[in-house]
Amino acid sequence: MTFKELHLINPIQEALNDLGYAAPTSIQEQAIPEVLKGQDLVACAQTGTGKTGAFAIPIINYIHKIVGSAKKAKKIRTLVITPTRELAHQISDSFNDYGKYTNIKSMVIYGGVSQNPQVDQLKKGIDVLIATPGRLLDLHKQGFIDLNHLHHLVLDEADQMLDMGFINDVKKIIKLTPENRQTLMFSATMPIAVRELADAFLTKPKYIIVDPVSSTADNITQKVYFVEKEDKRKLLYHIIKNDGIKNALVFTRTKHGADNVVKALTKQGVTCAAIHGDKTQTSRQSVLEEFKNQEISILVATDIAARGIDIENLPYVINFDLPNISETYVHRIGRTGRAGNSGIALTFCGKDERVYLTEIERLIRMKVKEIKDHPYPWNNESAKVDAKPDLRNKKKKDNSRKSEASKKNKKRWY
Template identity: 45%
Template sequence: MSFQQLGLSAELLRAVGEQGYERPTPVQKQAIPAILEGRDMLAGAQTGTGKTAGFTLPLLQLLNETPNAKGQPRFVRALILTPTRELAAQVHESVTTYGKYLPLRASAIFGGVGMGPQVDRLRRGVDILVATPGRLLDHVQQKTLDLSRVEIFVLDEADRMLDMGFIHDVRRIIKLLPPRRQNLLFSATFSEEIRTLSAQILHQPAEVEVARRNAAAETVSQRVFPIEKDRKRELLSYLVGSGNWQQVLVFVRTKHGADRLGRQLERDGIRAAVLHGDKSQGARTRALADFKSGGVAVLVATDIAARGLDIDQLPHVVNFELPNVPEDYVHRIGRTGRAGASGEALSLVCAEEVKQLAAIERLLKREIPRVTMPGFEATFSLKVQAAPKGGHAPRPNLPPTHRPNAPRKRREQAGSGRASGRRA
């Protein structure tokens, strides 16, 4: 099936074609026609499936089919609610990209930046508003935003909204919307809470689910490296250097841990940036831009900060620390293997994380392959599968003064040759 067969306008097809897309993804095939029919929708799609275009394209077409009368002031006709600033910025970018040939105006509002410029844009008139819950309610309270004429409401990453404690804000926002509207709810997973929320918001929705419940992307190769806790950073630097990785997203649990790991990687001679909630919006934007452009090789991030990151062809994700919530593992590794591309996800697992690993494998309903790296063997067992003979890794491509401080004997064991974990 082609995009032309989905009933999209010539202007949208032109914009899609300029992005190099020829065929819709499964979620787009199912979602776009149903949304164009004006139906409410409950969509379950894991990250990287093309879901953002799945709702932005039909949303743009519906609004363009019934434009404002000439000379009339613009008002918010579509509201897209996202859990994080980064996701809001990226959804806004998608709306702008696909709507470039349409006379519609979009804007994004989120925290961490000044209210003034946002107020100015709202006063000039906006058709499509992408927002995070807290900043949107700030504007409502200051009477700089009117949601009484919203025609289409999109709740994106609904599962993360609940995880982050935004459910009360979401309900407050829904009460501000007109009762007659089209509602679209997108979620990577379908928990009982999501089902309850959807029943309260949606009216006879079309249901789309293109991934198994809580399933990891099939295009992502997953491996576990058992490792002593105090040698995780050393192994990470080794993998990045030996594999000459140019782009790897590394997940940690805490903001303090992210800052510490970022400094340690820099001392190892690896270009790194850090992304977490305590960083200013300017710093977060710069870190992400540097990572996307190749200015830094490693982006160290917490779960909340990294939610919704859309990075084309990201080859590697590393769980430096396993998440406490098993579903977060699926979200993390979904940063790679997007839109049909292949990717690799490594987890550096210490003895204290055995329970988290077991919970993740129960969720996935399978065991993740174990790999040992010569010179980094653990003293505990995870039913380890040894690396194949001759699969030793080359020495890291790091400045001599910044090589990880592995014992001499272990470095000699690592030897030269190719890494069994190089494609991990």
């Protein structure tokens, strides 16, 4: 299928041509016709599959017919709720790209910055509002946001919003919108909580599931290094230097860990920076722009902070720490190998993380290739024994208790 077969308005077709997009992705091919019909929708597809275009393109197609000329009064026709500021900006960029030949105006609002510029822009009038939950509720309470003319409500990254504790805010926002709205939910995973939210607030939604989270792209080469925990920073520098890595996203489990990696690499002369929840919004945006422009070569991030990072030509993703949730691994490495490019995902596995790797390999249904030729290896066999020490110790204790009980029983009988 091509975009032309979707019978989209000419301004969108021109914008898609400018972007070099001829054919929709799988999620776009299935979702766009349903959204154009006015159908409520729950769509599940992993990061990097074109989810934003799957709702932005048909929404622009619809709104353009209402907005028409630039003289038409600006009212909020579409509201997109997203969990992070970075994602909000990413979605806004997509609306601007696809709607560049229309008169549709969009804006982003989020907390952590002064509300005054946001309020000024709202007063001028907009068609599409992209917002994080807290700031939206705050400005609505102050009377700066009118949702009475809403046609579309989009809940993007629904699973992440629920994980971050936004469920009550999301429910409040939904109740502020007209009942005859069209509601679209997009999510990378489909936990029970997402289905319950859909059942409660959507009208006979169509479910679309594409590229389940257990799959990893074929164009991503995956490798694992078994390394002692205390040697991970040394190994990271070794790989960066020896492989000549100029652009890589490194994942750590904690904010403190991210800062420590940056300190270690900086001492070795590597240009790098960290992005996590303790950084200010201004700092995070600045660092992200520097990374995109390759002014810094290594960006170290925690999972939540990296959720909105979308870089088409990112060659490397490095799991400095293994995630304890297998699906997170799939989301992480999906940051590379986008838009038809190839990518490399490197993973550092300490002895205490072997059980996580086993679960990941079970989820993705493949064995990650081990790289043995590096200066900081550990004994693979010993780690297999150490992977579940608690279970081993438990068995010993249980056998010991059984032995004692047996002795006592023998004494009773004799």
